[in-house]
């Protein structure tokens with residue numbers, strides 16, 4: 082029982098009454114006495130220490146299933162890695178543009194190393210790297226055993242450049258303790274489509290997700306492309322056109338062995354509606370997902386190209402009307418929806434909706450919410466409203482090594498938040514075994530999502 086695990090930890094940490102071997106304590110004996118029916122006091126210091134020590138071990142050693150990234154199977158091509166890609170990541174570029182004199186258009190014409198030089202100077206040398214994206218680079222270097230304090234960018238570049246990619250991929254996944262990576266795979270990406278059509282030997286650690294934004298947010302443009310690819314579609318959403326779009330989705334779901342279908346939608350996404358987006362979701366995407374037993378992953382609240390001059394760094398955020406999500410969950414109980422929202426203001430409402438609809442799985446602290454202050458706030462909110470039935474984090478990594486810091490930072494917060502919850506349990510006398518803690522953490526770090534993805538029996 083927790084008492085054993087807990088006592089062992091207390092003994093190991095050499096603190097507290099419970100480490101006294103002479104005392105025989107039965108179930109509940111470790112709980113604090115109730116004071117005239119008042120709530121027992123929160124778990125005292127030594128108990129917290131024991132709980133935190135156990136959680137640090139369990140959270141660190143529980144492999145993560147990373148359910149949304151922009152990483153690629155090494156043989157698919159397009160995988161970004163190494164020091165320059167870490168530095169020119171669009172999160173850092175956006176922060177550097179706040180200091181750089183030159184216009185973004187000029188900056189983007191420069192070679193990657195020159196862009197990285199400028200970002201390194203502005204965000205690490207001329208100003209302390211206190212932002213989450215900057216600290217992430219330093220956490221990553223530290224976990225590789227590198228000392229960025231030398232501030233020698235050429236030496237850091239050379240360290241990365243020496244490794245064969247396959248070796249580096251395996252070592253990075255091992256350091257991050259990530260067991261599986263869900264990619265973002267788009268047939269609308271010309272380079273990627275060509276490799277899928279030719280075929281390649283898959284790395285089982287990288288699984289596919291079919292990303293269909295162009296289909297849903299720019300139907301006229303997508304219709305022209307589907308037509309070029311041999312799908313007999315017209316611009317109007319006739320029954321035959323919808324049938325052809327389903328054939329397109331079926332072809333690519335099969336080619337990728339896609340585990341879910343994903344789209345990101347703007348804050349003004351409405352459902353039900355007469356828009357192409359709503360009509361295609363209702364008449365094509367959801368029937369396809371239901372037929373193949375796939376969840377539809379929705380990422381809601383992104384305002385694309387708020388400042389297009391910043392390219393990938395130019396997107397912004399807006400608060401979504403989540404009544405659209407409520408109508409989807411209610412209207413399509415046979416479909417499953419994995420959802421994350423970009424606006425902090427939408428987080429509470431999303432949790433309440435998840436309490437109403439079991440076909441809604443909440444995941445991740447996406448993009449602008451992937452900062453410690455909000456990861457902690459959002460994870461506490463979800464634990465207190467949803468218990469363990471959500472997925473704490475996805476990395477959204479675009480550069481291989483980012484999975485190290487994105488999960489290192491989340492794991493630290495998860496230990497803190499879970500320690501509070503388990504300490505509250507312990508203070509009521511509820512003992513949790515180490516096996517139960519391991520089960521709970523597995524659930525939160527991707528196990529629950531993979532079960533959510535399984536078609537109903």
Ligand code: HDL
Pocket residue numbers: 151265345380393447448477479
């Ligand atoms: O649409 C998305 O999948 C977002 O995650 C964007 O790719 C965004 O640019 C990003 O990388 N966020 O972390």
Ligand code: ZN
Pocket residue numbers: 149150151265477
């Ligand atoms: Zn993403």
